[in-house]
Amino acid sequence: MSKEITTRAADYSQWYNDLVIKGGLADYSAVRGCMVIKPYGFALWENMRDQLDKMFKETGHVNAYFPLFVPKSLFEAEEKNAEGFAKECAVVTHYRLKNDPDNKGKLMVDPEAKLEEELVVRPTSEAIIWSTYKDWIQSYRDLPLLINQWANVVRWEMRTRLFLRTTEFLWQEGHTAHATQQEAVEETIKMLNVYADFVEEYMALPVIKGVKTASERFAGAEDTYCIEALMQDGKALQAGTSHFLGQNFAKAFDVQFLNKENKQEYVWATSWGVSTRLIGALIMAHSDDQGLILPPRIAPVQVVIVPIYKGEDSKAPIHEKVNAIMKELKEAGIRVLYDDSDASRPGWKFAEHELKGVPIRLAIGLRDMENNVVELARRDTKEKKTISMDGLTHYIVQLLAEIQQNIYNKALAFRTENTREANSWEEFLRMLDETPGFISAHWDGTEETEEKIKEASKATIRCIPLDNVVAEGVCIFSGKPSKQRVLFARAY
RNA sequence: CGGGAUGUAGCGUAGCCCGGUUAUCGCGCCUGGUUUGGGACCAGGAGGUCGCAAGUUCGAAUCUUGCCAUCCCGACCA
Numbered sequence: 001m002s003k004e005i006t007t008r009a010a011d012y013s014q015w016y017n018d019l020v021i022k023g024g025l026a027d028y029s030a031v032r033g034c035m036v037i038k039p040y041g042f043a044l045w046e047n048m049r050d051q052l053d054k055m056f057k058e059t060g061h062v063n064a065y066f067p068l069f070v071p072k073s074l075f076e077a078e079e080k081n082a083e084g085f086a087k088e089c090a091v092v093t094h095y096r097l098k099n100d101p102d103n104k105g106k107l108m109v110d111p112e113a114k115l116e117e118e119l120v121v122r123p124t125s126e127a128i129i130w131s132t133y134k135d136w137i138q139s140y141r142d143l144p145l146l147i148n149q150w151a152n153v154v155r156w157e158m159r160t161r162l163f164l165r166t167t168e169f170l171w172q173e174g175h176t177a178h179a180t181q182q183e184a185v186e187e188t189i190k191m192l193n194v195y196a197d198f199v200e201e202y203m204a205l206p207v208i209k210g211v212k213t214a215s216e217r218f219a220g221a222e223d224t225y226c227i228e229a230l231m232q233d234g235k236a237l238q239a240g241t242s243h244f245l246g247q248n249f250a251k252a253f254d255v256q257f258l259n260k261e262n263k264q265e266y267v268w269a270t271s272w273g274v275s276t277r278l279i280g281a282l283i284m285a286h287s288d289d290q291g292l293i294l295p296p297r298i299a300p301v302q303v304v305i306v307p308i309y310k311g312e313d314s315k316a317p318i319h320e321k322v323n324a325i326m327k328e329l330k331e332a333g334i335r336v337l338y339d340d341s342d343a344s345r346p347g348w349k350f351a352e353h354e355l356k357g358v359p360i361r362l363a364i365g366l367r368d369m370e371n372n373v374v375e376l377a378r379r380d381t382k383e384k385k386t387i388s389m390d391g392l393t394h395y396i397v398q399l400l401a402e403i404q405q406n407i408y409n410k411a412l413a414f415r416t417e418n419t420r421e422a423n424s425w426e427e428f429l430r431m432l433d434e435t436p437g438f439i440s441a442h443w444d445g446t447e448e449t450e451e452k453i454k455e456a457s458k459a460t461i462r463c464i465p466l467d468n469v470v471a472e473g474v475c476i477f478s479g480k481p482s483k484q485r486v487l488f489a490r491a492y
Numbered sequence: 493c494g495g496g497a498u499g500u501a502g503c504g505u506a507g508c509c510c511g512g513u514u515a516u517c518g519c520g521c522c523u524g525g526u527u528u529g530g531g532a533c534c535a536g537g538a539g540g541u542c543g544c545a546a547g548u549u550c551g552a553a554u555c556u557u558g559c560c561a562u563c564c565c566g567a568c569c570a
Contacts (some may be wrong), residue, residue: 159566
Protein backbone atom coordinates (compact mmCIF):
# COMPACT_ATOMS: atom_id res chain seq x y z
CA MET A 1 0.00 0.00 0.00
CA SER A 2 0.96 3.61 -0.22
CA LYS A 3 1.82 3.84 3.46
CA GLU A 4 4.64 1.33 3.48
CA ILE A 5 7.74 2.47 5.25
CA THR A 6 11.38 1.78 4.56
CA THR A 7 12.94 -0.66 7.00
CA ARG A 8 15.70 0.41 9.35
CA ALA A 9 18.04 -2.14 7.86
CA ALA A 10 17.44 -0.95 4.30
CA ASP A 11 17.96 2.76 4.94
CA TYR A 12 17.89 4.18 8.44
CA SER A 13 17.61 7.81 7.33
CA GLN A 14 14.75 7.04 5.00
CA TRP A 15 13.03 5.01 7.71
CA TYR A 16 13.18 8.05 9.97
CA ASN A 17 11.80 10.34 7.27
CA ASP A 18 9.02 7.88 6.49
CA LEU A 19 7.94 7.77 10.12
CA VAL A 20 7.82 11.53 10.41
CA ILE A 21 5.94 12.05 7.15
CA LYS A 22 3.72 8.98 7.00
CA GLY A 23 3.12 8.97 10.73
CA GLY A 24 1.59 12.41 10.26
CA LEU A 25 3.97 14.27 12.57
CA ALA A 26 5.34 16.82 10.14
CA ASP A 27 5.70 17.78 6.52
CA TYR A 28 8.16 19.62 4.38
CA SER A 29 7.27 23.23 3.70
CA ALA A 30 7.73 25.74 0.92
CA VAL A 31 10.59 27.28 2.91
CA ARG A 32 14.01 25.72 2.68
CA GLY A 33 14.98 23.94 5.86
CA CYS A 34 11.69 24.66 7.60
CA MET A 35 8.98 22.15 8.33
CA VAL A 36 5.29 22.19 9.06
CA ILE A 37 4.44 20.47 12.31
CA LYS A 38 1.13 18.73 11.68
CA PRO A 39 -1.64 18.41 14.28
CA TYR A 40 -0.59 14.93 15.42
CA GLY A 41 3.04 16.00 15.81
CA PHE A 42 2.03 19.19 17.52
CA ALA A 43 -0.22 17.30 19.94
CA LEU A 44 2.84 15.28 20.89
CA TRP A 45 4.84 18.47 21.39
CA GLU A 46 2.02 19.96 23.43
CA ASN A 47 2.04 16.99 25.77
CA MET A 48 5.79 17.30 26.20
CA ARG A 49 5.58 21.06 26.57
CA ASP A 50 2.78 20.94 29.12
CA GLN A 51 4.61 18.48 31.32
CA LEU A 52 7.89 20.39 31.15
CA ASP A 53 6.06 23.62 31.82
CA LYS A 54 4.52 22.08 34.90
CA MET A 55 7.94 20.93 36.09
CA PHE A 56 9.44 24.37 35.51
CA LYS A 57 6.68 25.96 37.53
CA GLU A 58 7.08 23.42 40.30
CA THR A 59 10.71 24.51 40.55
CA GLY A 60 9.73 28.16 40.90
CA HIS A 61 9.98 29.43 37.35
CA VAL A 62 7.56 31.72 35.55
CA ASN A 63 6.99 32.26 31.85
CA ALA A 64 7.55 35.45 29.91
CA TYR A 65 8.07 36.36 26.29
CA PHE A 66 10.85 38.38 24.69
CA PRO A 67 11.13 39.69 21.12
CA LEU A 68 12.06 37.63 18.09
CA PHE A 69 14.46 40.34 16.95
CA VAL A 70 17.70 41.36 18.61
CA PRO A 71 19.40 44.63 17.63
CA LYS A 72 22.85 43.80 16.32
CA SER A 73 24.55 46.00 18.91
CA LEU A 74 22.94 44.03 21.72
CA PHE A 75 23.65 40.73 20.07
CA GLU A 76 27.37 41.40 19.82
CA ALA A 77 27.71 42.56 23.43
CA GLU A 78 28.70 39.16 24.79
CA GLU A 79 31.55 38.48 22.44
CA LYS A 80 31.94 34.73 22.67
CA ASN A 81 28.24 34.11 22.36
CA ALA A 82 27.95 36.42 19.37
CA GLU A 83 30.94 34.82 17.69
CA GLY A 84 29.59 31.36 18.25
CA PHE A 85 26.31 32.09 16.54
CA ALA A 86 27.42 34.71 14.01
CA LYS A 87 27.65 32.40 11.03
CA GLU A 88 24.15 31.03 11.40
CA CYS A 89 22.16 34.19 11.97
CA ALA A 90 19.32 35.43 9.81
CA VAL A 91 19.43 39.22 9.66
CA VAL A 92 16.67 41.70 8.93
CA THR A 93 18.05 44.62 6.96
CA HIS A 94 14.90 46.24 5.50
CA TYR A 95 11.38 46.91 6.67
CA ARG A 96 9.48 47.41 3.43
CA LEU A 97 8.78 45.97 0.00
CA LYS A 98 7.56 47.88 -3.02
CA ASN A 99 6.30 47.15 -6.52
CA ASP A 100 9.16 46.36 -8.87
CA PRO A 101 8.98 48.98 -11.68
CA ASP A 102 10.84 46.66 -14.07
CA ASN A 103 8.79 43.60 -13.29
CA LYS A 104 5.03 43.97 -13.23
CA GLY A 105 3.23 42.15 -10.44
CA LYS A 106 6.47 41.48 -8.58
CA LEU A 107 7.77 42.94 -5.38
CA MET A 108 11.24 44.09 -4.51
CA VAL A 109 13.01 45.17 -1.34
CA ASP A 110 12.67 48.92 -1.09
CA PRO A 111 16.26 50.21 -0.95
CA GLU A 112 14.99 53.33 0.79
CA ALA A 113 13.68 51.25 3.67
CA LYS A 114 17.02 50.12 5.00
CA LEU A 115 17.15 49.77 8.76
CA GLU A 116 19.50 52.04 10.65
CA GLU A 117 20.52 49.06 12.69
CA GLU A 118 20.12 45.50 11.48
CA LEU A 119 18.03 43.12 13.53
CA VAL A 120 19.26 39.62 14.21
CA VAL A 121 16.57 36.96 14.29
CA ARG A 122 17.26 35.27 17.63
CA PRO A 123 19.27 32.06 17.48
CA THR A 124 18.91 32.20 21.28
CA SER A 125 17.76 35.01 23.54
CA GLU A 126 20.51 35.69 26.05
CA ALA A 127 21.27 39.11 24.58
CA ILE A 128 17.77 40.53 24.49
CA ILE A 129 16.93 39.02 27.86
CA TRP A 130 20.03 40.22 29.67
CA SER A 131 19.67 43.71 28.28
CA THR A 132 16.21 43.64 29.86
CA TYR A 133 17.33 42.07 33.14
CA LYS A 134 19.62 45.05 33.62
CA ASP A 135 16.51 47.13 34.28
CA TRP A 136 14.82 44.53 36.41
CA ILE A 137 17.60 43.83 38.85
CA GLN A 138 18.81 46.35 41.40
CA SER A 139 19.09 44.59 44.71
CA TYR A 140 19.63 41.11 46.08
CA ARG A 141 15.91 41.25 46.86
CA ASP A 142 15.21 41.03 43.12
CA LEU A 143 17.05 37.72 42.98
CA PRO A 144 16.82 35.01 42.01
CA LEU A 145 15.07 35.84 38.78
CA LEU A 146 13.71 32.59 37.37
CA ILE A 147 12.20 33.03 33.92
CA ASN A 148 11.42 30.68 31.08
CA GLN A 149 10.10 31.37 27.64
CA TRP A 150 8.50 29.14 25.03
CA ALA A 151 9.57 30.44 21.67
CA ASN A 152 10.82 29.80 18.18
CA VAL A 153 14.42 30.45 17.18
CA VAL A 154 16.24 30.49 13.87
CA ARG A 155 19.63 29.00 13.14
CA TRP A 156 20.72 28.97 9.52
CA GLU A 157 22.05 25.44 9.28
CA MET A 158 23.79 24.03 6.25
CA ARG A 159 21.94 20.79 6.29
CA THR A 160 18.54 20.22 7.82
CA ARG A 161 16.64 17.14 8.94
CA LEU A 162 13.04 16.93 10.09
CA PHE A 163 12.85 17.69 13.83
CA LEU A 164 16.55 17.00 14.36
CA ARG A 165 17.83 20.14 12.72
CA THR A 166 15.58 22.65 11.04
CA THR A 167 16.23 26.30 10.29
CA GLU A 168 13.42 27.38 12.56
CA PHE A 169 12.54 25.30 15.58
CA LEU A 170 10.44 25.51 18.72
CA TRP A 171 11.96 25.30 22.14
CA GLN A 172 11.96 26.66 25.62
CA GLU A 173 14.80 28.65 27.06
CA GLY A 174 15.17 29.28 30.74
CA HIS A 175 17.21 32.32 31.81
CA THR A 176 17.94 32.80 35.46
CA ALA A 177 19.86 35.32 37.51
CA HIS A 178 21.32 34.62 40.95
CA ALA A 179 23.15 36.40 43.73
CA THR A 180 25.83 33.77 44.17
CA GLN A 181 27.87 31.47 42.04
CA GLN A 182 26.86 28.51 44.11
CA GLU A 183 23.18 29.19 43.65
CA ALA A 184 23.61 29.52 39.89
CA VAL A 185 25.54 26.28 39.68
CA GLU A 186 22.85 24.57 41.73
CA GLU A 187 20.20 25.93 39.40
CA THR A 188 22.11 24.60 36.38
CA ILE A 189 22.23 21.13 37.87
CA LYS A 190 18.65 21.31 39.09
CA MET A 191 17.36 21.99 35.60
CA LEU A 192 19.59 19.32 34.12
CA ASN A 193 17.89 16.93 36.51
CA VAL A 194 14.47 18.20 35.52
CA TYR A 195 15.34 17.43 31.90
CA ALA A 196 16.70 14.01 32.72
CA ASP A 197 13.63 13.17 34.81
CA PHE A 198 11.32 14.35 32.07
CA VAL A 199 13.06 12.50 29.27
CA GLU A 200 13.37 9.29 31.26
CA GLU A 201 9.98 9.25 32.93
CA TYR A 202 7.81 10.73 30.22
CA MET A 203 9.66 9.98 27.01
CA ALA A 204 10.88 6.62 28.33
CA LEU A 205 14.34 7.44 27.11
CA PRO A 206 17.34 6.82 29.35
CA VAL A 207 19.94 9.58 29.29
CA ILE A 208 23.48 10.12 30.46
CA LYS A 209 23.99 13.28 32.45
CA GLY A 210 27.31 14.89 31.89
CA VAL A 211 29.36 17.97 31.29
CA LYS A 212 30.66 19.07 27.90
CA THR A 213 34.31 19.59 27.10
CA ALA A 214 35.48 23.12 26.37
CA SER A 215 35.14 22.72 22.63
CA GLU A 216 31.55 21.47 22.83
CA ARG A 217 30.53 24.12 25.33
CA PHE A 218 27.80 26.70 24.65
CA ALA A 219 29.35 29.91 23.41
CA GLY A 220 29.45 32.27 26.38
CA ALA A 221 29.06 29.60 29.05
CA GLU A 222 31.49 28.61 31.79
CA ASP A 223 30.12 25.09 31.85
CA THR A 224 27.64 23.25 29.68
CA TYR A 225 25.83 20.28 31.15
CA CYS A 226 23.90 17.93 28.91
CA ILE A 227 21.80 14.85 28.68
CA GLU A 228 22.85 12.44 25.97
CA ALA A 229 20.69 9.68 24.54
CA LEU A 230 21.52 6.77 22.27
CA MET A 231 19.58 6.15 19.06
CA GLN A 232 18.92 2.76 17.49
CA ASP A 233 21.61 3.23 14.86
CA GLY A 234 24.18 3.68 17.59
CA LYS A 235 24.51 7.41 17.18
CA ALA A 236 24.23 9.72 20.16
CA LEU A 237 21.85 12.64 20.35
CA GLN A 238 22.11 15.61 22.67
CA ALA A 239 18.65 15.83 24.16
CA GLY A 240 19.02 18.93 26.32
CA THR A 241 21.54 21.37 27.72
CA SER A 242 21.86 23.44 30.86
CA HIS A 243 24.50 26.14 31.05
CA PHE A 244 26.26 27.80 33.92
CA LEU A 245 27.01 31.21 32.42
CA GLY A 246 29.09 32.63 35.26
CA GLN A 247 29.07 36.42 35.15
CA ASN A 248 29.76 36.63 31.43
CA PHE A 249 26.38 38.04 30.45
CA ALA A 250 26.08 40.15 33.60
CA LYS A 251 29.36 41.83 32.70
CA ALA A 252 28.49 42.18 29.03
CA PHE A 253 25.16 43.81 29.85
CA ASP A 254 26.23 45.43 33.11
CA VAL A 255 23.73 43.68 35.30
CA GLN A 256 24.71 44.45 38.89
CA PHE A 257 22.88 44.22 42.15
CA LEU A 258 23.37 45.68 45.58
CA ASN A 259 24.12 42.95 48.08
CA LYS A 260 23.26 42.91 51.76
CA GLU A 261 26.50 44.68 52.52
CA ASN A 262 25.46 47.52 50.21
CA LYS A 263 28.09 46.56 47.63
CA GLN A 264 27.59 46.28 43.87
CA GLU A 265 28.09 42.80 42.44
CA TYR A 266 27.56 41.21 39.06
CA VAL A 267 24.81 38.58 39.03
CA TRP A 268 25.38 34.94 38.22
CA ALA A 269 23.47 33.39 35.36
CA THR A 270 22.18 30.16 33.90
CA SER A 271 20.32 29.21 30.75
CA TRP A 272 18.83 25.91 29.71
CA GLY A 273 16.80 24.57 26.83
CA VAL A 274 15.19 21.67 25.10
CA SER A 275 13.61 21.77 21.67
CA THR A 276 11.37 19.97 19.22
CA ARG A 277 14.49 17.97 18.52
CA LEU A 278 13.35 15.79 21.39
CA ILE A 279 10.66 14.47 19.06
CA GLY A 280 13.39 13.25 16.73
CA ALA A 281 15.04 11.49 19.65
CA LEU A 282 11.78 9.89 20.63
CA ILE A 283 11.20 8.52 17.14
CA MET A 284 14.68 7.15 16.65
CA ALA A 285 14.95 5.60 20.06
CA HIS A 286 11.73 3.60 20.24
CA SER A 287 10.10 3.04 16.88
CA ASP A 288 10.24 -0.04 14.68
CA ASP A 289 9.71 -1.05 11.06
CA GLN A 290 5.93 -0.94 11.48
CA GLY A 291 5.99 2.68 12.54
CA LEU A 292 6.13 4.90 15.57
CA ILE A 293 6.10 3.61 19.12
CA LEU A 294 5.05 6.36 21.48
CA PRO A 295 5.34 6.21 25.26
CA PRO A 296 1.82 6.35 26.77
CA ARG A 297 2.56 9.33 28.98
CA ILE A 298 3.06 11.68 26.04
CA ALA A 299 1.19 9.87 23.26
CA PRO A 300 -1.53 12.12 21.77
CA VAL A 301 -3.82 9.09 21.70
CA GLN A 302 -3.29 6.43 24.35
CA VAL A 303 -6.10 4.09 23.40
CA VAL A 304 -7.82 3.73 20.05
CA ILE A 305 -11.03 1.79 19.73
CA VAL A 306 -11.91 0.14 16.43
CA PRO A 307 -15.45 -1.17 16.00
CA ILE A 308 -15.98 -4.39 14.06
CA TYR A 309 -19.34 -4.28 12.32
CA LYS A 310 -21.32 -7.20 11.04
CA GLY A 311 -23.98 -5.48 9.02
CA GLU A 312 -25.78 -2.20 9.70
CA ASP A 313 -27.75 -3.59 12.61
CA SER A 314 -24.69 -4.21 14.75
CA LYS A 315 -23.46 -0.61 14.61
CA ALA A 316 -25.85 0.85 17.16
CA PRO A 317 -25.19 -1.62 19.98
CA ILE A 318 -21.43 -1.43 19.38
CA HIS A 319 -21.50 2.35 19.44
CA GLU A 320 -23.46 2.25 22.64
CA LYS A 321 -20.99 -0.11 24.28
CA VAL A 322 -17.99 1.85 23.06
CA ASN A 323 -19.43 5.11 24.33
CA ALA A 324 -19.78 3.60 27.76
CA ILE A 325 -16.18 2.36 27.68
CA MET A 326 -14.94 5.72 26.44
CA LYS A 327 -16.74 7.59 29.16
CA GLU A 328 -15.07 5.49 31.80
CA LEU A 329 -11.63 5.73 30.20
CA LYS A 330 -11.91 9.49 29.89
CA GLU A 331 -12.93 9.76 33.52
CA ALA A 332 -9.74 7.88 34.36
CA GLY A 333 -7.82 10.57 32.47
CA ILE A 334 -7.02 8.42 29.46
CA ARG A 335 -6.75 9.97 26.02
CA VAL A 336 -8.98 7.77 23.89
CA LEU A 337 -10.01 7.91 20.25
CA TYR A 338 -12.96 6.11 18.73
CA ASP A 339 -12.19 5.38 15.09
CA ASP A 340 -15.69 4.70 13.82
CA SER A 341 -15.06 6.05 10.35
CA ASP A 342 -16.84 4.09 7.64
CA ALA A 343 -14.23 5.08 5.11
CA SER A 344 -11.80 2.33 5.97
CA ARG A 345 -12.05 -1.20 7.21
CA PRO A 346 -10.64 -2.58 10.44
CA GLY A 347 -7.46 -4.00 8.93
CA TRP A 348 -6.56 -0.66 7.46
CA LYS A 349 -7.22 1.10 10.73
CA PHE A 350 -5.06 -1.39 12.62
CA ALA A 351 -2.11 -0.69 10.36
CA GLU A 352 -2.69 3.05 10.47
CA HIS A 353 -2.78 3.30 14.26
CA GLU A 354 0.28 1.08 14.52
CA LEU A 355 2.08 3.43 12.16
CA LYS A 356 1.07 6.31 14.39
CA GLY A 357 2.32 4.57 17.50
CA VAL A 358 -0.89 4.44 19.53
CA PRO A 359 0.05 2.34 22.60
CA ILE A 360 -3.18 0.34 22.96
CA ARG A 361 -5.81 -0.70 20.46
CA LEU A 362 -9.15 -2.15 21.36
CA ALA A 363 -11.30 -3.95 18.79
CA ILE A 364 -14.92 -4.59 19.63
CA GLY A 365 -17.46 -6.58 17.66
CA LEU A 366 -20.78 -8.25 18.42
CA ARG A 367 -19.02 -11.50 19.15
CA ASP A 368 -16.98 -9.80 21.85
CA MET A 369 -20.04 -8.18 23.32
CA GLU A 370 -21.78 -11.50 23.60
CA ASN A 371 -18.83 -12.84 25.55
CA ASN A 372 -18.33 -9.62 27.51
CA VAL A 373 -14.77 -9.31 26.19
CA VAL A 374 -12.69 -7.02 24.01
CA GLU A 375 -9.65 -7.64 21.86
CA LEU A 376 -6.65 -5.68 23.06
CA ALA A 377 -3.44 -5.16 21.14
CA ARG A 378 -0.41 -3.37 22.51
CA ARG A 379 1.88 -1.54 20.15
CA ASP A 380 5.18 -2.06 21.94
CA THR A 381 5.13 -5.86 21.96
CA LYS A 382 2.50 -6.41 19.22
CA GLU A 383 0.89 -8.79 21.67
CA LYS A 384 -2.82 -9.35 21.11
CA LYS A 385 -5.23 -10.87 23.56
CA THR A 386 -8.85 -11.08 24.54
CA ILE A 387 -9.72 -9.63 27.91
CA SER A 388 -12.84 -9.22 29.96
CA MET A 389 -14.81 -5.98 29.83
CA ASP A 390 -15.11 -6.13 33.58
CA GLY A 391 -12.45 -3.96 35.13
CA LEU A 392 -11.30 -2.86 31.69
CA THR A 393 -10.43 0.68 32.71
CA HIS A 394 -8.38 -0.47 35.64
CA TYR A 395 -6.60 -2.98 33.40
CA ILE A 396 -5.81 -0.32 30.83
CA VAL A 397 -4.52 2.16 33.39
CA GLN A 398 -2.10 -0.49 34.61
CA LEU A 399 -1.18 -1.64 31.13
CA LEU A 400 -0.33 1.91 30.04
CA ALA A 401 2.07 2.14 32.96
CA GLU A 402 3.52 -1.24 32.05
CA ILE A 403 4.00 -0.22 28.43
CA GLN A 404 5.69 2.98 29.51
CA GLN A 405 8.07 0.96 31.67
CA ASN A 406 8.66 -1.64 28.99
CA ILE A 407 9.60 0.95 26.39
CA TYR A 408 12.04 2.48 28.85
CA ASN A 409 13.52 -0.88 29.76
CA LYS A 410 14.02 -1.76 26.14
CA ALA A 411 15.80 1.50 25.42
CA LEU A 412 17.91 1.10 28.54
CA ALA A 413 18.88 -2.46 27.61
CA PHE A 414 19.82 -1.25 24.14
CA ARG A 415 22.00 1.48 25.57
CA THR A 416 23.64 -0.86 28.05
CA GLU A 417 24.41 -3.34 25.27
CA ASN A 418 25.82 -0.59 23.14
CA THR A 419 28.02 1.14 25.66
CA ARG A 420 31.51 -0.29 25.57
CA GLU A 421 34.94 0.40 26.91
CA ALA A 422 37.75 0.82 24.45
CA ASN A 423 41.32 0.52 25.62
CA SER A 424 43.22 1.11 22.43
CA TRP A 425 42.90 3.26 19.35
CA GLU A 426 42.40 0.21 17.12
CA GLU A 427 39.67 -1.12 19.37
CA PHE A 428 38.05 2.31 19.43
CA LEU A 429 37.91 2.54 15.63
CA ARG A 430 36.70 -1.02 15.26
CA MET A 431 33.86 -0.44 17.73
CA LEU A 432 32.76 2.71 15.95
CA ASP A 433 32.40 0.84 12.68
CA GLU A 434 31.27 -2.57 13.81
CA THR A 435 29.24 -1.93 16.95
CA PRO A 436 28.36 1.76 17.03
CA GLY A 437 27.24 3.19 20.35
CA PHE A 438 28.71 4.97 23.33
CA ILE A 439 32.37 4.26 23.86
CA SER A 440 33.93 4.92 27.20
CA ALA A 441 37.62 5.63 26.80
CA HIS A 442 40.53 7.44 28.37
CA TRP A 443 41.38 10.89 27.05
CA ASP A 444 44.31 13.03 28.02
CA GLY A 445 42.12 16.07 28.61
CA THR A 446 43.56 18.29 25.87
CA GLU A 447 41.63 20.03 23.15
CA GLU A 448 44.26 19.05 20.58
CA THR A 449 43.71 15.35 21.16
CA GLU A 450 39.95 15.77 21.16
CA GLU A 451 40.15 17.49 17.79
CA LYS A 452 42.45 14.86 16.34
CA ILE A 453 40.20 12.05 17.48
CA LYS A 454 37.25 13.81 15.88
CA GLU A 455 39.09 14.23 12.63
CA ALA A 456 40.29 10.67 12.50
CA SER A 457 37.14 8.91 13.64
CA LYS A 458 34.17 11.33 13.27
CA ALA A 459 33.43 10.59 16.90
CA THR A 460 33.15 13.37 19.45
CA ILE A 461 33.27 13.49 23.21
CA ARG A 462 29.61 13.52 24.08
CA CYS A 463 30.23 14.30 27.70
CA ILE A 464 32.14 13.60 30.84
CA PRO A 465 29.50 11.71 32.81
CA LEU A 466 28.62 13.28 36.15
CA ASP A 467 28.81 9.95 37.93
CA ASN A 468 32.23 9.20 36.46
CA VAL A 469 34.64 7.31 38.65
CA VAL A 470 38.14 8.64 38.78
CA ALA A 471 40.43 6.00 37.32
CA GLU A 472 43.95 6.44 36.08
CA GLY A 473 44.75 5.27 32.58
CA VAL A 474 46.34 6.25 29.31
CA CYS A 475 44.72 8.21 26.51
CA ILE A 476 43.65 5.91 23.66
CA PHE A 477 44.96 8.38 21.09
CA SER A 478 48.02 10.09 22.54
CA GLY A 479 49.08 7.50 25.11
CA LYS A 480 49.46 10.29 27.66
CA PRO A 481 48.20 9.87 31.21
CA SER A 482 44.47 10.22 31.77
CA LYS A 483 42.47 10.73 34.95
CA GLN A 484 39.16 9.35 33.75
CA ARG A 485 37.20 7.82 30.93
CA VAL A 486 34.91 10.04 28.88
CA LEU A 487 32.01 9.12 26.64
CA PHE A 488 32.59 9.13 22.90
CA ALA A 489 30.16 8.53 20.04
CA ARG A 490 29.29 9.59 16.58
CA ALA A 491 26.45 12.00 17.04
CA TYR A 492 23.50 13.73 15.41
C1' C B 493 28.10 25.67 1.00
C1' G B 494 30.61 21.52 -2.26
C1' G B 495 29.59 16.46 -4.67
C1' G B 496 25.64 13.04 -6.30
C1' A B 497 20.38 12.09 -7.25
C1' U B 498 15.35 13.55 -7.81
C1' G B 499 10.84 16.65 -9.00
C1' U B 500 4.69 14.28 -14.03
C1' A B 501 -3.02 14.48 -9.85
C1' G B 502 -2.88 13.65 -2.46
C1' C B 503 0.95 9.23 -2.91
C1' G B 504 3.79 5.90 -6.11
C1' U B 505 4.85 5.97 -11.26
C1' A B 506 5.05 5.36 -17.49
C1' G B 507 6.40 8.68 -21.25
C1' C B 508 11.87 12.27 -21.77
C1' C B 509 17.37 9.59 -24.75
C1' C B 510 15.05 10.36 -30.53
C1' G B 511 9.97 17.32 -29.56
C1' G B 512 4.16 16.12 -32.89
C1' U B 513 -3.60 14.77 -31.68
C1' U B 514 -7.02 14.37 -25.84
C1' A B 515 -0.10 12.72 -20.79
C1' U B 516 0.05 6.28 -18.78
C1' C B 517 -1.07 3.02 -14.96
C1' G B 518 -1.93 1.68 -9.72
C1' C B 519 -3.35 3.42 -4.85
C1' G B 520 -6.11 7.19 -2.63
C1' C B 521 -10.49 10.70 -3.37
C1' C B 522 -16.15 11.49 -4.80
C1' U B 523 -21.23 8.96 -5.87
C1' G B 524 -24.19 4.46 -5.48
C1' G B 525 -24.32 -0.54 -3.88
C1' U B 526 -22.41 -4.94 -1.45
C1' U B 527 -19.11 -5.31 2.78
C1' U B 528 -16.37 -4.97 7.67
C1' G B 529 -12.28 -10.01 13.35
C1' G B 530 -5.25 -7.56 9.74
C1' G B 531 -4.29 -2.65 4.62
C1' A B 532 -12.37 -5.12 0.87
C1' C B 533 -15.13 -5.56 -3.91
C1' C B 534 -18.32 -3.94 -8.16
C1' A B 535 -20.06 0.13 -11.22
C1' G B 536 -19.71 5.16 -12.41
C1' G B 537 -16.93 9.82 -11.73
C1' A B 538 -13.73 14.03 -10.41
C1' G B 539 -8.85 15.50 -10.16
C1' G B 540 -2.84 17.89 -14.08
C1' U B 541 -0.29 25.64 -15.12
C1' C B 542 4.22 17.78 -16.34
C1' G B 543 8.46 21.96 -9.59
C1' C B 544 8.78 27.54 -11.26
C1' A B 545 10.54 31.05 -14.99
C1' A B 546 12.81 32.38 -19.33
C1' G B 547 14.74 30.64 -24.06
C1' U B 548 15.08 27.50 -28.82
C1' U B 549 11.03 25.83 -32.15
C1' C B 550 5.43 26.08 -36.48
C1' G B 551 4.98 23.01 -31.97
C1' A B 552 8.18 21.57 -25.38
C1' A B 553 6.62 16.87 -20.00
C1' U B 554 10.60 15.88 -23.73
C1' C B 555 16.03 20.32 -25.84
C1' U B 556 18.93 24.81 -23.30
C1' U B 557 19.68 28.20 -19.18
C1' G B 558 18.43 30.13 -14.49
C1' C B 559 15.80 29.53 -10.06
C1' C B 560 13.00 26.69 -6.15
C1' A B 561 12.40 22.35 -3.20
C1' U B 562 13.54 17.41 -1.35
C1' C B 563 16.80 13.17 -0.47
C1' C B 564 21.85 10.97 0.14
C1' C B 565 27.25 11.93 1.21
C1' G B 566 30.69 15.71 3.15
C1' A B 567 32.13 20.47 5.89
C1' C B 568 29.05 23.26 10.12
C1' C B 569 25.65 22.57 14.11
C1' A B 570 20.80 21.72 19.15
